[in-house]
Each structure stands twice: as structure tokens, then as C-alpha cells.
Amino acid sequence: MTTDVKAAAQPATEPPPYRWRWIALAVILMAEVMDLLDAMVTNIAGPTIKAELGGTEATIQWLGAAYTLSMAVGLITGGRLGDIFGRKRMFLIGAAGFTVGSLLCGVAQSPELLVGARVLQGLFGAVMLPQGLGMIKEMFSPKEMGAAFGLFGPIMGLSSVGGPILAGWLIDADFFGTGWRMIFLINLPLGLAAVAAGLRFLPESRSPHPLKLDVPGVILASLGGLLLVFPLVQGRENDWPAWSFVMMGAAVVVFAVFGWFESRKSRAGGDPLIVPxxxxxxxxxxxxxxxxxxxxxxxxxxxxxxxxxxxxxxxxxxxxxxxxxxxxxxxxxxxxxxxxxxxxxxxxxxxxxxxxxxxxxxxxxxxxxxxxxxxxxxxxxxxxxxxxxxxxxxxxxxxxxxxxxxxxxxxxxxxxxxxxxxxxxxxxxxxxxxxxxxxxxxxxxxxxxxxxxxxxxxxxxxxxxxxxxxxxxxxxxxxxxxxxx
Missing domain, CATH: 1.20.1250.20 (MFS general substrate transporter like domains)
Structure with missing residues (x-):
């Protein structure tokens, strides 16, 4: 009789897993591939881009730095937006914006426009990427979690290593006379596929508690990230001037204030950007x-x-x-x-x-x-x-x-x-x-x-x-x- 009671109680304590979870995981991994490829390709393509569009040596550095900088300052906020407005919705918005940013990169006619488009890619990537881990944790049971992340890891690793190979091949192949532009244009079919499949297969997912966006926390986290990442990326280009160390020191202060503010907000019953x-x-x-x-x-x-x-x-x-x-x-x-x-x-x-x-x-x-x-x-x-x-x-x-x-x-x-x-x-x-x-x-x-x-x-x-x-x-x-x- 005790066994029957346990069996009857089992469905209530362990609901069935999401039906389309493995297809949804593939959609999430597709987004990860786009991000990781774009984070790596400009290391290979930088000299070719500079030769065609012009610019200075700093242009090559900023092709990667603009993406990293905008991504880093927006990622924590991106995760919270998924909690508030729904992870599926924010994933789709991020994937669509990332695809538009890729198109703008592919048609850019000046180094300034290309760097600006890279910033757009990074910002929308910061909206798209954090939603994936949250959805994976919701879709999969503890028993399947390891297998899900077991696929997550190799795709990320292979993309990181394969990015330079793909970039070198696409530039050398010069498909349709596009040259380096194809390293960005290849994101268009991937991005459109991710949006279409996401609409169909991603689960609705958000925090069960009503949340508000922590605007002061967003400002402090973004400012701290900017003050730290900017001098790390640009400092070497300028022979590590005094302002680069001042900015990094200021970043420590800003992050300390951010931590104090988040703890205070949590104790007051508010919705902090990072849960202490x-x-x-x-x-x-x-x-x-x-x-x-x-x-x-x-x-x-x-x-x-x-x-x-x-x-x-x-x-x-x-x-x-x-x-x-x-x-x-x-x-x-x-x-x-x-x-x-x-x-x-x-x-x-x-x-x-x-x-x-x-x-x-x-x-x-x-x-x-x-x-x-x-x-x-x-x-x-x-x-x-x-x-x-x-x-x-x-x-x-x-x-x-x-x-x-x-x-x-x-x-x-x-x-x-x-x-x-x-x-x-x-x-x-x-x-x-x-x-x-x-x-x-x-x-x-x-x-x-x-x-x-x-x-x-x-x-x-x-x-x-x-x-x-x-x-x-x-x-x-x-x-x-x-x-x-």
C-alpha cells in the first residue's frame, strides 16, 4: 500500500520533461555557434579587412574589442531581462538583432560602420546568450542535465577552434566576390533558422516571481564592466598610459558599490540584478x-x-x-x-x-x-x-x-x-x-x-x-x- 501511495505521488513531484527539449537544445546551440564564431573570426580576418576598408592598426583590435566590450557590459542585464520578460521572447529578440547586426557587418563600407555593427552584434548577443542556460536547466531533469551540458560543451569548444579555420577558408574561397564579408553573411541563414525554430520549439520560460528591472544595478554593472574591459583591450595599443590604470582602479570601486547596492536592495525586499x-x-x-x-x-x-x-x-x-x-x-x-x-x-x-x-x-x-x-x-x-x-x-x-x-x-x-x-x-x-x-x-x-x-x-x-x-x-x-x- 505504501508503494502505491509513492507511485501515485510521483507525477506530482516529478513532472514530465519538456517534449521538444532536445530540438530546443539544438536551437540554443545554434545561437552559441553564431556567437563563438563571430568572437573568433576577426582575429584571422583583421588584416584583410583593414587592407580593403582602411583605418589604423587600432581598427583591427577594435573589430574584436567592440564585440567583447558590448557583450561583457550587457550580459548580466540580458540574463535578468529573460527572468522578467520571458527567456524565449528575449532569446528571439536577441537572435533577430544579432542577425541584423551580422548583415550590417557584411555590407559595411567603412571601418567606423563595421565597428558600430560589431557593437550591435555584441549587445544583441548579450540578450540572446544568457537565456540558453536558463532554459536548459528548466527543460531537463537532473538525470539528463549532464548529457545536455555534455553536448553544450563540445559545440562551444569546436566552434571556438573552428572559427579561425572557417574564416581562413571563406576569405580564401572568396565566394561571389564577397571576400571577408562572407564571415559575417554566413550568420544570416543560421540566424533566420534559429529564430524560426525558436518560435516553434523553445519553451515559455521566466522567473515564477514577479520582477522589476534593477535600473541602478544595470548602470553600475555596465559602468564597472566598461571601466575594466576598455583599458584591458585598449591599454596595450596606447602603451599602457596612466588613465588605463585609473580606469581599472575605478572599476574596482564601482563593483564594490554595486555589490553593496545589490545586497541592500535584496535586504529591502527588492529585485536585485544579481541575486546575492x-x-x-x-x-x-x-x-x-x-x-x-x-x-x-x-x-x-x-x-x-x-x-x-x-x-x-x-x-x-x-x-x-x-x-x-x-x-x-x-x-x-x-x-x-x-x-x-x-x-x-x-x-x-x-x-x-x-x-x-x-x-x-x-x-x-x-x-x-x-x-x-x-x-x-x-x-x-x-x-x-x-x-x-x-x-x-x-x-x-x-x-x-x-x-x-x-x-x-x-x-x-x-x-x-x-x-x-x-x-x-x-x-x-x-x-x-x-x-x-x-x-x-x-x-x-x-x-x-x-x-x-x-x-x-x-x-x-x-x-x-x-x-x-x-x-x-x-x-x-x-x-x-x-x-x-
């Missing part, structure tokens, strides 16, 4: 720190390795993209292995960091020992191991962090996590890009081998810090889930 209770969760706070260090190391590694192969070794844009293929394949293998050993939780993530560190040291050894005569084939073993470690790390990453996030915290958590990735990328590019250019500056014969070696050693050190920071995470996603209740 998130930072009392071990999984979330540990994940933010771990992710910040890791994404800094990863973004800096990719940038500097592309600079080394193109400028130092004389590779074409397509060759520079293709040499990263072993990393991509290793990443796929890493995700597969991670699914098989998922029961080990945090140990899988930390094992991935150690494997990635060994791979990075292998790349360092290859660069320094083979010298200027190094071939693409010599990079295969080390890059493959690096990718394997990255796959092992990223597969359980989101699952562990978001496991303890409650329903009313989902928008804040998703936006904050995605903003952390963008901020980590900006920090990594600024820090490791500066180290690289400082090493090769000041002489008729730049030492690209030495510069790449120094940066790779720094990356290895950052990965060791990632390993140590991961001890702040719970051992299993299950523990993080309990911590949230």
Missing part, C-alpha cells in the same frame, strides 16, 4: 573563479599561437586555422571520455586541467626545440593532448556550477557566468597579448620563438592556478544541488 544568495553557494563562487582563470588562459593561448604561426612562421590564414585541428579532435575525444567517467565529478575537471597543462608544456617544448623549422605535423601530439584536457575540463564544468542554482536565481547565474567567460577572454588576450608583443618588440629580428615560449610558460602557470581553484568546487554536481536548498 548566489555568492553563498560554493559551486557558483568556486566556478566563477575557476572559469575566470581558465578562460583567460585559453583565450590568450589561442590568440598568441595564431600570432606565432602567422607572423612568426609565415602561415597563411587557412594554414594557421588548420594547424589547430588536432586540438579540436582532442577536444571531441575529451568530451567522450568525460561522459564515461562522469561519476568522478570534480576529479574529471581537475584531471582535464592537468592533461591540458602537460599538453601546453608539450607545445612549449616543440616550439623551443624545433625552432624556426618546425612543421605543422610536429605540433599534432602536443595540441591533441591539450585539446583532450580541455574537453575533460569543460564537459562537467557547467553542470557542477549550475547544479545548486535555484529557479529564481537562474537568470542572474546564467548572465553572470557568461559575462565571466567574456571577461576572462578579455583579460587573457590583454595579458598574454601584451607579454607576446613586448617580447618581440624592439629589434629588426624579433624573437618569435622566445616570445611564444614565455607566453606558453605563463599559460601553464595559469592552468596550475585553475587546478587549485577547482578545489573550491563541490566534488559532485549532486553536492552542489544539495547546497542550493
Amino acid at each position: 544568495s548566489l555568492f553563498r553557494k560554493r559551486a557558483f563562487t568556486g566556478g566563477l573563479l575557476t572559469g575566470l582563470v581558465f578562460f583567460s588562459a585559453m583565450s590568450g593561448f589561442v590568440l598568441v599561437f595564431n600570432l606565432y604561426t602567422q607572423i612568426g612562421l609565415g602561415y597563411s590564414t587557412l594554414q594557421a586555422g588548420l594547424v589547430m585541428a588536432p586540438w579540436s579532435l582532442g577536444m571531441v575525444a575529451g568530451f567522450g571520455v568525460a561522459q564515461a567517467v562522469a561519476r568522478f565529478g570534480r576529479k574529471v575537471l581537475q584531471g582535464g586541467v592537468l592533461v591540458m597543462t602537460l599538453g601546453t608544456l608539450g607545445v612549449l617544448l616543440t616550439v623551443t626545440q624545433a625552432g624556426a623549422g618546425v612543421t605543422a605535423w610536429q605540433f599534432v601530439p602536443a595540441l591533441g593532448v591539450t585539446g583532450l584536457g580541455m574537453g575533460l575540463l569543460m564537459a562537467p564544468f557547467f553542470d557542477i556550477i549550475l547544479a545548486g542554482v535555484e529557479q529564481h536565481e537562474t537568470g542572474s547565474a546564467s548572465g553572470t557566468m557568461t559575462a565571466m567567460q567574456q571577461l576572462g577572454g578579455a583579460v587573457g588576450v590583454a595579458l598574454l597579448g601584451t607579454v607576446f608583443f613586448d617580447q618581440v618588440a624592439g629589434g629588426p629580428n624579433p624573437d618569435f620563438i622566445g616570445a611564444a615560449g614565455v607566453v606558453l610558460a605563463v599559460v601553464a602557470g595559469m592552468l596550475v592556478l585553475t587546478f587549485l581553484a577547482a578545489f573550491l568546487l563541490p566534488k559532485q554536481a549532486r553536492e552542489g544541488e544539495h547546497a542550493g536548498h
